[in-house]
Each structure stands twice: as C-alpha cells, then as structure tokens.
Amino acid sequence: MNAFTDIVGHKNIINALKHAVKNGSTAHAYIFDGPVGVGKKSVAATFAKVLNCERGESEPCNRCKSCLTFDAGTNVNYYGITHEKKNITVGDIRTQINANVSYPPQNGKYKVFTVPDADLMNIEAQNALLKTLEEPPEYVVFLLICTNYKRLLHTIISRCMIYKFMPLASSDVINYAVENLKLGSESASLYARYASGSIGKLKSMTGSEEFSEIRSRAFNLFSNSETSDIVTVYSMAEDMKKYESNILNGVLDTFFSIVRDAIVYKQTGNIKYVMQSDMANEIKEISFRHELEGLFVIFDELYKVKKRLSANGDVALLTESLLMTIKENSK
Template sequence: MDKFIVSARKYRPQNFNTVVGQSHITTTLKNAIRNNQLAHAFLFCGPRGVGKTTCARILAKTINCTNQTPEGEACNTCNSCVSFDAGSSMNIHELDAASNNSVDDIRSLVEQVRFAPQAGKYKVYIVDEVHMLTTSAFNAFLKTLEEPPPYAIFILATTEKHKILPTILSRCQIFDFKRITTNDTVEHLEEIIGKEGVHAEKAALQIIAQKSEGCMRDALSILDKIVSFTSGEVNYQNTLEHLNILDHDYYFKLLEALQQQDMAGGMLLYDEINRKGFEGDMVLNGFAEFIRNILVCKDARAIQLLDVVEGMQEKYRTVAASVNAGYLVSALNILNEAEVNFKMARNKRLHVELVIIKLNFLQQAIELSVQDGNLVRKKRVDGPVAIQYKPIASIQIKTPPATVIPMPNNIGKLYVEEKPAIQQKAPAQEYAPATSPMQPYMPETQYATTTQTILQPPPMQVVKPVPAPPMGDGKRNILDALRAKYGDRYSVQVVEEPIPLTMETLQAHWDKFTNKLKEDNQVSVGNAFYQATLLIQDEATFTICINSNLQQRFIEQEKTMMLEYLQRHYHNNSISFNFQLNEGTKDEVPVTANLNSKQRFERIAEQYPLLRELRDKLKLELDY
C-alpha cells in the first residue's frame, strides 16, 4: 500500500503560476528574475497557510534553474530543478527559527555563508518563523544580512511582522501576503477533487472555504478529513455535521419566530439546538452573522458583501425585504453585547434565553416608540425650545439705617439719601415712561429719603493698647507665659540641655551597659564591649576601637539599644559613633586551619587529655 500524503503537501505549488491568491507577489518576483533585479534579502509576512514558505522555495528553485522560461518560471527538467524537487539540492538551506533561535545557531548559519555554491548561481537561506529569534541572534545576523556575498540570498518568513527589529526590516524587501479569498479557495479545491476523483458539492466546498478563513492549508486539511469521513462523497449536510456548523435554516426559523413574537417557539428551537451539542456562544455568534447578512441585503449595492453558500442569496434577499432595518440594527446591538458578556455569565443557557426574550419583544418596543408615523425620541431634538416661566413672589428688602456724616458745625441738617428699597415684582410687559429726558426707563422702584437733625457730632472714640501685666523685675520666660495663659489645660515639659561627652562619663556608661549585657547572659557580646576602647571625637561623636571584624559584628547587634541608652543619659539624640580597626590586628584564624585531620585531633587532645583517654576506653578507631 502506497504511503498516504496529505493534500497540502501533495498539491503544493511547484511554480509561480500555481500559487493561489498571491498574484501581486508572484508577478513581482517573476519580473525581478527576468530583469535580473533580485534583492539580497526578502521578508515574506502574512497570515498562516497563504504560501510564504512555498513562494520562498519556488524563488530558490527558479533563480538556480539553468533553463528558465521567458515568463521567469523554472523549467523543472534541468539538473538543478530535478535535484531541488528530490530534496537533494545543496543550494538551499532552511532554518526553523522557532527551535533554532539562539546566537550559536545564527553564527553557524553565517559560517556556511562563506562557502560559494558548487553548482548553480545562488545559495538561498530560508529562515522560517524569523520573529522567534532572540534579540542577540538578530544582532548577530545584522552585518551578514546587510552585506552578504554576491551569491547569497536570504528569505525570511514570519506571521508576526511587528516582532521583528526595525534594523532587520530596513535591510529587506518586504512582501505582504494576503488571505486567500473564498472564491479562490473553492476553485482550488474543485481542481484537487477533480484530480482525486472525489465527488463534492459546491456548497460543501464553500462551507470548507469559509471555515478555513483564508488559509489554504487549513482548507486542504479539512477536505482530507471530510473525504475520509464520507468515503469520497462530500455533500452539504455531512460537511455541516463534521465541522459542527449550525445550518442557516435554524436561523431563518428563529428569526421568523421572533418576528411573530412567538417566544415559546424561539425557546423550543434553541432547546433543540442546545441538545445537538452547540454551545451558546456559537449560537450567538452565528445568529449575529446571520442578522448582518440580512442587513447587508437591504441595499442592492451591498449584496456583494454577502458571504454565503451558492443558492442561498435569493432566500436572504427575500427575508431582508420583509424585516425592518431598525429591528436588525437593534438586534445586532443586543447580540454583540450578549456575546461580549457570555464568558462572565454563570448560567450560560439562561444568558442565551434572555437574549431570545429581548429579541422577541424588540419589535413591540420599536412599535411603541413610534406615534402617528413619527419616531418619538427621548433626547431633545435640534431647534429652538420654549422656556417656561413661573411667577415669582415679590421680595421686600428692608431699608438699611441712614448714614450720618458729621458736619463741621455743631448745628445743621443733613439730608442723606439711602439705598433704594427695591420691590421686585413679576415680569412686567410695560415700563413706566421717564419723567424727564435725562431719566431712563426704569422698572417700578420705591425710594426712601430720610431727614435727620444733628445737634452735635458724636464723639470720637480712641482705642488704646492694653498694657501687659507687670512681670515683677521686668523679665518673664516663655514657660511662665504659657502657664499664665493656658493654666493646667496642657502639661508643659522642660527640655533639658544636652550633656557633652567626656571620657570619664562615657566610660562609666559604657561599663554599665556592658555589665547589663553580661547579666542578661549575653557573654560573647559583653566581652566584645569589654575589649573595646573608646575615643571621643567631639561633644556628640565617639569612636569605638576594635581588634577584629567579629568584635564589630557583636557590637553592631546591640547598636540600637546602646545608642538609646547613651542618648537618654546625655539628653542628646544626635549622639553617634564609628568604628576603627586597630593597626596590626587581624581576624582570628583557627590554629588548625592548615592541619590535616590527624594533626587537628592531636592538637585538641593536647588541650583536652581526657579526649584521648575516652578514645582508648571506648576502643575507637578514628578515620583520619
């Protein structure tokens, strides 16, 4: 039995003319070959399964062909083409950057570039999934990619162009591959089933092309599975069953039930769909796509955007003519929001059923918002809007007291015109005419005039500063002033003056702290304090002279407690210290540092004779 080869490999294009859906790429490459204008580095980027690696191999095969056609294609008969088809050509090297992405892999590739081809014109290096290279690997590749030997051509392929360094992009000719259209995919599948002798309906091939989403490799893989599933008979129904796709007939029935406000029928239809194993998010997504297609069919100019199987266009147009566009737009909004919130819903089925209930009463809500053929909007429409007024009760402002201005003489009269007392009334339509030409039109206003007889101007009062209470001898400190002002409401504490450091007092406090450590069973730390000597630098700083780093570590363990103790006794929080290692002293080194095991035992036994006696009594044999 012959070994089975999948269609994606068996029918892989062998020249530029057989590449599907990338005519803008193949035409450019053929013209560059024919005019001898090949670049030294190419970057092929685009979605998966659209022919990037295939075009790279065809380019490598064509430029080394010794008998090219006038159109810039390989002859497929010369030794170079035959060896290439057999996979034994030494002029093409492929590197999978997904698994060989280190600097060493790129360096080994660069080492191979130094050797010229033994046969043919060019050595082609294809680096697939180049975006997986590390930054260091990219940097190691820069110089060779910029100035390669004249016989070396690099072809980089990637699905994620944005991950490649700009320094790499600037050194390459970039070719952007596009997704393969549904029609191109269907034509290519029809060609393949014709060669294989398989019977397939065109509607089934359209479903496969839509499912592949522009990826030819996925379309061929799906076709192989369905051919195996159906034993060579590919039709519309078994394709839907195999791909787990919901038939559009269900969507037509669901839309009809919702238009008739048959909530029970819609719920029962969804129950049937759910029992067939279709998830709720798939139903929401499919129904939203169905509503979109119906909305597209409302306008004859947009029918070309309809992406459905052949023979269904007329049914879509018929249904679209009977559905209100406002209903379709509102339904799309509800379905989109439900699809976004589907993952957060705990009860998935209830979430979908609530959407069906909303869509069932959506038409009724739209009808309620229309009165006499006009749309009722809650928001304010454009244009002038009348302002409603309410009468305001009159407000009587009291007259302030008259202002008295003293006159130079003791007797006289002063006429003072006070601020008018304005009585506000409701807005009036007319104003009283002016009594004189100089008087403007004014609303009704009441003025009050006061006459006052002044016999004698009021005496002026002079405010003198109140002298401070006597302070005895004329001096009083701040503490006495605070006590006199606030009394016993606050407790006043006197801050004592700091005591300067002296050698006598410092040594006394140091010895007390050392004895306290020994009383607390901190003998090692106490000995470290006892062996240290002190030197005073200034009134708040002293130096601790130590003999070893170990002694310093012991003292630093009690640094906080010791500083707190000294600061409390000297009334000074700025007391600090530093360390000084005595000259000529070194850290204690064990005597047995350079001795072997036997010598160390003898040295210890000399110090502790009972150890040797213990060994002899127990008859121990030591492993030296």
C-alpha cells in the same frame, strides 16, 4: 509546486519576483508576510528554485539538476531553517546560517536561506542574523516568512524587500476546492467561507472529522451560553481555557460565522443568504433569541477577543467575557 503558474493568487507579487529574476535585480533579503496558509511558503519555494534554475528564466524548468535536486530536498545551495524550541534561537541561526553563509554556492548563482516563522526569532537570534544582513555576500538571498513581520527588529525590516500576502479571494478558494479537492459546489462554498482565504486552512479542514467536531462544539457552546445560568457559563469558559489553540481558534471562527449568519437572517428574513445553509434551523433559532443590536455587540466582542488572544491575552478572562456577552444579549 512546479512553477509560479501553479500557485493560486498573488499575481502582483509573483510578477514582481519574476521581473527581478529576469532583470538581475534580485534583492539580498525578502520578507513574505501574511496569514497562515495563503501561499507564502509556496511562492518562497518556487522563487528559491528559480533563482538557481540552469535555464536562467523566470519560471523553473523542473528538468535541470538544480531543479531536480531542489524537489528531492538535496540541493546544496538551499537551506530551510528549522527549530526545535518554540522560538528560533541564536544557536539555530549560528549553526544553520552563519556557519554556511561564507562559502560560495556550488554550481549555482545563489545560496538561498529560507526562514519559516521568522517572526519567532528571539532578540539574540535576530541580532545574529542582522550581522549577516548588514554586509551580505553577493550570492546570498534570505527569504523570511512571517505572520507578523513587525515583531522583527527595525534594522532587519529596513534591509528587506517586503511583500504582504493577503487572504485569497473566496472565488479562488472555491475553484481550488472544486478542481483540486473534488468537492461539490455547495461543500466548496461552505469550506471556503471557513477557510478565510487560506488554501492551507481549506486543506486541513476538508475530510477532517475535527472540523465537524469543532463546528458542532461551537454551535452547542453558543446556544448553551444563551440559555444557561451564570455559574454554568463560567464553567464553560473555564473548559475553553483547556482547548488547544487550533480548537479554540476554530470555535471562535465558527462563532463569527454564526453571528454573521444570524445578523443576515435577522435583516433579510431569507435563509438563502446564510453561509451555513446546512445549519439553517440553528441559525434561525439563534436569530430569534437576539435583537439585531445585541448581535452586533457580540460581533464586536468577538473581534476584541480574537485580537487580544493573538497578543497572548488571558484565555479564561477573555472567554468568560465573550460567553457572558452572548448570554447578556439574548432574550
């Protein structure tokens, strides 16, 4: 990203950050919280760049030494925290933040530390960061990027300015798909529905054979759950346990779209209101095999499964329950 103007959505957050830069009221620590792929990292990167832009305005000039070295990844006043393990450890914080925070910035106003996946810090790492947050040098700015900031210690949260990033409007995602990814309007609408307000998710899906494969797998799983015997359904659930997380989430997201479309078709009898128009015949068949009340039961079960999986619930038990709910509510 070259400037805030290049970022899709989040205008209120961007305006607040620009106002802080313009008025010299930048906080020492920020939490950018929200779903994956909605723009948190893009906003954080642009904010980090503009803080040390030599022009000193609320948009980066993209021409000064600070901006150019930032884009090249060689800006000595910027630290992007990385981690090799599943969680961010106390060693990561000590070597990448605590060891560098006491030295003033070179030829710039701020030292900026961005922590992607900040909610993956273990307790020891959070306590190590907290020591710096309690008495931060005046030149330090922390940008903590999270998908669930409530995993952070309350003592960290209370010392941060919190901005919550919401999923983008469907129209924004469609426009991005048409203008930047050069998709046709029908394809853009389909991908936008699956992207759930996430430009990052949109990019990963377009042109990906995996997306088509996941969709096809989800439709087959749903239909087979309706018509198979109980032993086969349990066997399918056992197979789902082996899915990688991105595939499992993709299948469940497709299930949501299937049930949504079946409900809409059941209520209206008109296929033009179905999101997945390329799968119209399959949606009709699924709709015919369920009563409206049963489709709502499946939708509720899907919601519960997604929520419990996000809290590290047992994949096998949850998928068994879901597939059995689909079977039990089919004709």
